[in-house]
Amino acid sequence: MATKASRAAARMMISPSVILLLGWMIIPLSLTIYFSFLRYNLITPTGNPFVGWENYYWFVTDPSFKAAMINTLLLVGGILLITTIGGVIFALLLDLPMFGQGVIRIMVIAPFFVMPTVSALVWKNMFMNPVNGIFGRLATGMGFEPVDFFGQIPLLSIIFIVSWQWLPFATLILFTAMQSLDQEQLEAAEMDGASWRNRFWFIILPHLARAITVVILIETIFLLSIFAEILVTTNGGPGTATTNLTYLIYVSSLLQFDVGMGSAGGVIAIILANIVAIFLMRMIGKNLDA
Amino acid sequence: MGRIQLEQVSKSFGELQVIPPLDLEIEDGEFVVFVGPSGCGKSTLLRLIAGLEDVTSGQVLIDGTDATDIPPAKRGLAMVFQSYALYPHMSVRKNIAFPLRMAGMDEAERDRRVQNAADVLNLTDYLDRKPAQLSGGQRQRVAIGRAIVREPAAFLFDEPLSNLDAALRVGMRIEISELHQRLGTTMIYVTHDQVEAMTMADKIVVLQSGVIEQVGSPLELYRRPQNRFVAGFIGSPKMNFVSGEAAKPYAAESIGVRPEHLQISSAEGAWKGVIGVSEHLGSDTFFHVLETGLAESITIRADGEVALNRGDTVYLTPEPDKIHRFDARGRRIE
Ligand SMILES: Nc1ncnc2c1ncn2[C@@H]1O[C@H](COP(=O)(O)OP(=O)(O)OP(=O)(O)O)[C@@H](O)[C@H]1O
Numbered sequence: 229m230a231t232k233a234s235r236a237a238a239r240m241m242i243s244p245s246v247i248l249l250l251g252w253m254i255i256p257l258s259l260t261i262y263f264s265f266l267r268y269n270l271i272t273p274t275g276n277p278f279v280g281w282e283n284y285y286w287f288v289t290d291p292s293f294k295a296a297m298i299n300t301l302l303l304v305g306g307i308l309l310i311t312t313i314g315g316v317i318f319a320l321l322l323d324l325p326m327f328g329q330g331v332i333r334i335m336v337i338a339p340f341f342v343m344p345t346v347s348a349l350v351w352k353n354m355f356m357n358p359v360n361g362i363f364g365r366l367a368t369g370m371g372f373e374p375v376d377f378f379g380q381i382p383l384l385s386i387i388f389i390v391s392w393q394w395l396p397f398a399t400l401i402l403f404t405a406m407q408s409l410d411q412e413q414l415e416a417a418e419m420d421g422a423s424w425r426n427r428f429w430f431i432i433l434p435h436l437a438r439a440i441t442v443v444i445l446i447e448t449i450f451l452l453s454i455f456a457e458i459l460v461t462t463n464g465g466p467g468t469a470t471t472n473l474t475y476l477i478y479v480s481s482l483l484q485f486d487v488g489m490g491s492a493g494g495v496i497a498i499i500l501a502n503i504v505a506i507f508l509m510r511m512i513g514k515n516l517d518a
Numbered sequence: 519m520g521r522i523q524l525e526q527v528s529k530s531f532g533e534l535q536v537i538p539p540l541d542l543e544i545e546d547g548e549f550v551v552f553v554g555p556s557g558c559g560k561s562t563l564l565r566l567i568a569g570l571e572d573v574t575s576g577q578v579l580i581d582g583t584d585a586t587d588i589p590p591a592k593r594g595l596a597m598v599f600q601s602y603a604l605y606p607h608m609s610v611r612k613n614i615a616f617p618l619r620m621a622g623m624d625e626a627e628r629d630r631r632v633q634n635a636a637d638v639l640n641l642t643d644y645l646d647r648k649p650a651q652l653s654g655g656q657r658q659r660v661a662i663g664r665a666i667v668r669e670p671a672a673f674l675f676d677e678p679l680s681n682l683d684a685a686l687r688v689g690m691r692i693e694i695s696e697l698h699q700r701l702g703t704t705m706i707y708v709t710h711d712q713v714e715a716m717t718m719a720d721k722i723v724v725l726q727s728g729v730i731e732q733v734g735s736p737l738e739l740y741r742r743p744q745n746r747f748v749a750g751f752i753g754s755p756k757m758n759f760v761s762g763e764a765a766k767p768y769a770a771e772s773i774g775v776r777p778e779h780l781q782i783s784s785a786e787g788a789w790k791g792v793i794g795v796s797e798h799l800g801s802d803t804f805f806h807v808l809e810t811g812l813a814e815s816i817t818i819r820a821d822g823e824v825a826l827n828r829g830d831t832v833y834l835t836p837e838p839d840k841i842h843r844f845d846a847r848g849r850r851i852e
């Protein structure tokens with residue numbers, strides 16, 4: 229089918245969808261870039277003069293930018309750490325023969341189906357509220373001072389909530405990988421004198437390496453833009469303690485009505501995301517080839 | 519040393535008894551082949567010896583000591599799996615060195631042993647490749663290499679050649695036999711191929727549904743099969759069985775004659791029939807003789823030069839001293 233004519237026909241037939249997709253991406257992107265060079269504030273309608281890099285300058289030098297960068301890194305890193313390690317542990321546990329296996333497996337996946345806003349609200353009001361939450365009640369019941377999660381450890385609390393949402397995803401992918409491990413390999417390692425720890429380290433973990441990189445890649449892409457969980461729990465606070473880049477952009481453009489500044493932040497976020505993506509692709513490309 | 523004894527060993531998976539209690543002795547240095555049809559429990563028996571499966575009852579003794587509760591790694595046995603079970607992310611060198619590394623051996627000694635094994639198995643050029651970059655035969659040799667570096671008391675092979683093509687299989691068969699002669703270590707070898715069993719074994723164990731039907735040297739099994747199952751399983755092409763009227767003169771419920779122990783003639787003989795399919799191998803020809811009234815078809819082996827065609831009427835005569843007689847329960851009558 230790879231004749232010249234068929235290739236030309238193929239190109240012509242996929243062109244509408246390619247053009248549509250490209251337009252879909254290019255138009256908002258160019259508008260964002262365009263706005264980022266304008267003084268464009270909805271509160272002070274003084275026309276929209278071209279101001280060059282000014283928006284970028286103010287966005288980057290704002291102290292909350294540095295805080296947002298660090299928070300973004302901590303969020304993504306922390307959640308990746310918890311979900312991959314937790315995912316491996318859950319995958320190992322789910323692989324064990326046990327009673328009610330099918331039901332347990334479905335239950336483990338369940339949190340993934342809960343909407344981010346809903347799960348964040350449930351955690352905030354039913355679990356982590358110092359007065360009415362279960363954790364607070366438990367602490368008071370045992371005579372301890374209840375922890376005010378979103379006041380004292382806000383970032384950690386959000387990391388915990390988002391990890392809870394993403395753990396099932398990591399578990400699912402890793403568990404599938406786990407099941408494709410040849411049992412004879414494990415038996416051979418057992419005959420070769422490998423203890424359980426060595427079998428995990430030398431056989432299971434290398435086998436899971438590929439799945440782990442896939443989990444990291446996909447999660448990173450989504451975790452760079454965590455928003456709903458922050459909005460419904462802490463609103464980025466206290467102060468800027470839980471403001472990540474996405475939230476900072478939201479604050480500038482929709483709370484301070486500064487469209488130019490928000491767009492500049494958006495462009496920076498796009499560049500950062502691409503750097504991360506290239507970096508990850510390299511890493512994963514290496515891992516997938518092997 | 520590698521003397522292995524099974525005493526009243528049985529195995530059940532839940533309700534299903536796969537291996538009823540059985541006894542078996544394997545002497546040090548012996549090449550023992552477990553042979554039997556698919557699903558008869560050969561692999562299970564091997565895994566019981568290896569310790570990968572717990573016995574339901576009975577004892578496994580290795581060199582006279584009870585090994586029933588000893589974990590697989592401590593039994594001093596090495597196993598070669600049907601799928602080879604190489605570690606895909608490790609090079610050939612690391613694969614072979616893995617058991618030594620697990621035993622905490624120092625690196626110099628490890629390298630020396632890996633090098634030795636590679637020399638023996640012609641793997642020197644492939645040491646830095648990954649298993650995926652090897653052919654089936656090479657992978658097989660790596661799996662064997664991983665087993666021999668440990669200098670085990672006995673080797674366990676589970677159908678190691680079944681994934682190889684016919685020519686390679688013959689070659690590896692000879693290599694494994696040579697390895698056995700050189701090392702002099704006990705080997706237990708599982709196969710469902712009776713040719714492998716006949717050519718390699720010092721002692722064959724024929725299994726059916728988990729029951730040992732007969733234990734003996736290849737020629738013993740060929741000459742004096744204890745029952746109809748063994749008689750039919752050992753030897754190729756299969757032994758012909760005749761029952762009813764034709765067996766009466768021999769005072770047996772049924773008799774068996776191997777294809778190579780039948781004389782064929784176009785003039786006269788004991789049994790009359792018509793040639794059906796003939797298989798020409800060059801040196802020999804196998805004729806399937808129909809319409810004898812004794813069995814659906816009787817196979818006979820004739821010299822490659824014998825010229826007979828489909829539809830020809832022929833007469834068959836069994837060699838009188840090569841007839842095997844069986845009673846109503848299929849057991850041999852002396
Ligand atoms: N883990 C298990 N659970 C339940 N039944 C099993 C299990 N392993 C094996 N069996 C059963 O035990 C019987 C013997 O199996 P085994 O693998 O030993 O056969 P085999 O002689 O090695 O056959 P093959 O030549 O096909 O490899 C089979 O009927 C099989 O279904």
Ligand SMILES: [Mg+2]
Nearest residue numbers: 560561562677
């Ligand atoms: Mg088997």
